[in-house]
Amino acid sequence: MIQFENIVKRFGRQEVLKGVSLSIKRGHRVALVGSNGAGKTTLIRCLLGEYTCEGRVSVDDMDPRKQRREVLSKVGFVPQLPPPLRMPVGQLIRYAASLCDSNPLRMHDVAGELGFDTRQFRRQPFVKLSGGQKQKLLIAIALGRRSELLVMDEPAANLDPEARHIFFKLLADKQERAAMLISSHRLDEVASLVNRVIEMDQGMVVLDDRVADLVELSSRLHCRLRLIQAEAAFAKTIREWGFSSSDDNRVWEGFIAGPDRLRFLGVLSRYAALLAGMELAEAPYQGKQANVV
Amino acid sequence: MHHLWLTAYADIIESLRARWFLVYSTVFGGLIVILFAFGLAESRVMGFTGLSRLLITYIQLSMAMLPIFVLITTVRSVAGDREAGVFEYLLSLPITLRDWFWGRVFGRFFVVFLPVLLAMLGAAAWGAWGLDARVPWDLLLYYTALLIALAWCFLGIGMLISTLARSADVAQGAAFVVWLILLLFLDLILLGVLIQEHLPPESAVAIALVNPMQVFRTASMMLFDPQLVLLGPTAYVILDNFGQSGYIAYAIVYPILLGTLAAGVGFLHFKRSDLP
Numbered sequence: 001m002i003q004f005e006n007i008v009k010r011f012g013r014q015e016v017l018k019g020v021s022l023s024i025k026r027g028h029r030v031a032l033v034g035s036n037g038a039g040k041t042t043l044i045r046c047l048l049g050e051y052t053c054e055g056r057v058s059v060d061d062m063d064p065r066k067q068r069r070e071v072l073s074k075v076g077f078v079p080q081l082p083p084p085l086r087m088p089v090g091q092l093i094r095y096a097a098s099l100c101d102s103n104p105l106r107m108h109d110v111a112g113e114l115g116f117d118t119r120q121f122r123r124q125p126f127v128k129l130s131g132g133q134k135q136k137l138l139i140a141i142a143l144g145r146r147s148e149l150l151v152m153d154e155p156a157a158n159l160d161p162e163a164r165h166i167f168f169k170l171l172a173d174k175q176e177r178a179a180m181l182i183s184s185h186r187l188d189e190v191a192s193l194v195n196r197v198i199e200m201d202q203g204m205v206v207l208d209d210r211v212a213d214l215v216e217l218s219s220r221l222h223c224r225l226r227l228i229q230a231e232a233a234f235a236k237t238i239r240e241w242g243f244s245s246s247d248d249n250r251v252w253e254g255f256i257a258g259p260d261r262l263r264f265l266g267v268l269s270r271y272a273a274l275l276a277g278m279e280l281a282e283a284p285y286q287g288k289q290a291n292v293v
Numbered sequence: 294m295h296h297l298w299l300t301a302y303a304d305i306i307e308s309l310r311a312r313w314f315l316v317y318s319t320v321f322g323g324l325i326v327i328l329f330a331f332g333l334a335e336s337r338v339m340g341f342t343g344l345s346r347l348l349i350t351y352i353q354l355s356m357a358m359l360p361i362f363v364l365i366t367t368v369r370s371v372a373g374d375r376e377a378g379v380f381e382y383l384l385s386l387p388i389t390l391r392d393w394f395w396g397r398v399f400g401r402f403f404v405v406f407l408p409v410l411l412a413m414l415g416a417a418a419w420g421a422w423g424l425d426a427r428v429p430w431d432l433l434l435y436y437t438a439l440l441i442a443l444a445w446c447f448l449g450i451g452m453l454i455s456t457l458a459r460s461a462d463v464a465q466g467a468a469f470v471v472w473l474i475l476l477l478f479l480d481l482i483l484l485g486v487l488i489q490e491h492l493p494p495e496s497a498v499a500i501a502l503v504n505p506m507q508v509f510r511t512a513s514m515m516l517f518d519p520q521l522v523l524l525g526p527t528a529y530v531i532l533d534n535f536g537q538s539g540y541i542a543y544a545i546v547y548p549i550l551l552g553t554l555a556a557g558v559g560f561l562h563f564k565r566s567d568l569p
Contacts (some may be wrong), residue, residue: 045381048385050380050384050568050569051568051569052567068387068388068389069388069389070387072387072388075385077382079378079382079385081378082382083378083379083382083383085307085379085383087303087307087310088306091303096386099386099387100386138382151385
């Protein structure tokens with residue numbers, strides 16, 4: 001679906017991409033990782049036709065620069081930093097839906113699934129929303145249309161655990177028909193979402209590896225934690241994951257999204273000394289059905 | 294074409310909520326209020342009184358303020374949007390660069406012209422109903438056309454600077470330099486250069502005819518000073534070559550063509566360069 005052939009990008013004398021060649025097919029969920037300045041954002045901008053470059057970029061054999069509309073109508077993009085748009089939420093959805101020939105109601109619905117009621121905020125300027133609300137809206141615009149290529153820069157960074165789970169489920173519904181390119185500084189943030197890892201360093205691909213695709217994107221785990229003693233800092237952290245306590249803050253129960261397990265265990269590791277017991281088991285999802293195009 | 298107007302509309306909505314628009318509108322609206330408050334409509338200068346007198350003052354002040362306001366607000370907001378990531382996101386949506394660029398130009402034109410026009414219409418309404426003065430419709434129409442031409446001209450130049458400069462600060466500096474150069478080549482300074490450097494008069498007149506600010510200034514003078522006495526020797530060349538109506542037509546058509554040319558060059562550069 002996507003071909004990068006010997007892509008070179010220079011800013012003045014600085015060579016930011018040094019002959020990158022990649023091929024990404026439908027069904028590939030790629031983590032594009034690397035430190036700051038590795039060339040991830042530049043590569044994404046070349047893919048979106050926003051940067052001119054040497055070499056050849058194609059999406060389904062089309063040049064994103066010359067056939068912008070055809071290529072970008074297949075692409076759902078979620079940037080890392082939400083743009084400071086002053087237009088109201090309703091206007092932004094109408095504008096995006098109209099450009100993408102999509103039904104704005106689907107975008108409203110996807111935002112609703114993620115826990116953001118766009119109808120209630122339709123007159124609110126986008127820039128005045130919270131970080132999480134902005135992220136949910138941008139995801140809703142990207143997923144609430146017929147996108148075959150999802151390009152996302154740290155897409156779940158600002159989402160609460162429940163919204164993350166819905167987001168992963170929405171991705172799961174797209175995974176067979178779409179290719180995904182998820183950019184992140186840290187592999188552990190996106191590891192369970194992907195089946196391929198591409199690491200960049202100083203404008204070159206230094207690792208391109210397929211990874212075991214064992215975690216269902218839509219899966220959910222039930223978790224029960226027992227503590228040696230109640231701890232306020234732990235209580236605050238675990239409540240953010242949607243857990244509740246049934247026994248004087250010493251026993252906690254809740255659900256975590258399957259692809260979030262590594263991240264969750266990372267959080268728990270900070271409180272390892274407090275843990276007296278832990279159960280983690282696959283659980284059937286009982287929430288609302290995610291609505292995807 | 295539908296996407297072009299959609300982008301223009303989105304840009305209008307964006308701009309109406311921006312702080313620069315509030316300042317911009319307050320300045321032009323406030324100007325009219327100040328002119329009325331100081332009793333300008335009741336004063337008499339060179340035979341002009343009432344609303345005609347007020348409009349003449351307004352147009353002279355607009356000539357000084359509008360170009361720099363349009364230039365600075367355009368380059369700050371367009372180059373600022375690029376820096377802030379607005380271009381990165383909105384240009385990831387399936388829209389042609391032509392629709393995007395010209396949509397922004399038309400949307401921005403509406404926004405920069407609206408407060409100027411509303412202030413002038415507000416003055417006319419205030420004068421007609423509040424002071425029971427006669428509304429000089431011919432003057433109002435002529436000045437509206439001149440202001441359209443001037444706003445479009447500097448918007449086009451502003452869009453060109455925005456596409457060439459890679460940062461908001463550079464764009465703002467460049468816009469200021471452009472305005473300063475045009476200001477330096479207004480007739481009084483031209484006259485000084487002409488005398489000092491022994492330039493042929495035709496060169497000085499040519500420079501005056503190329504400078505959109507001078508063209509606007511001369512055209513706005515023409516209604517209350519048809520022989521262009523205030524302008525000095527340049528007036529002979531202008532009136533001999535153009536005639537009064539010819540120059541008025543030139544003063545409207547030339548800035549529009551110049552603005553379109555500048556925006557067109559800006560678009561060609563935008564299309565071939567890195568977008569965000």
